[in-house]
Amino acid sequence: MPVYEYRCTACGSDFSYLKLKAADEPACPKCESKKVEKKISSFSCSGGSGSGGGLGHSGSC
Numbered sequence: 001m002p003v004y005e006y007r008c009t010a011c012g013s014d015f016s017y018l019k020l021k022a023a024d025e026p027a028c029p030k031c032e033s034k035k036v037e038k039k040i041s042s043f044s045c046s047g048g049s050g051s052g053g054g055l056g057h058s059g060s061c
């Protein structure tokens with residue numbers, strides 16, 4: 001099961017979230033805001049292309 005790292009943009013706290021369903025939206029455990037952004041920790045190529053569907057594991061750095 002994929003655990004993703006998120007950062008709350010409202011209060012700035014980091015947290016990990018176990019995403020059980022694709023439609024799940026993580027909420028900040030502290031302020032319960034849903035203004036969170038996913039942190040890509042496993043691989044960090046240049047620049048975060050946050051938009052776009054899905055995690056494409058194509059391409060090599």
Ligand SMILES: [Zn+2]
Nearest residue numbers: 008011028031
């Ligand atoms: Zn928060």
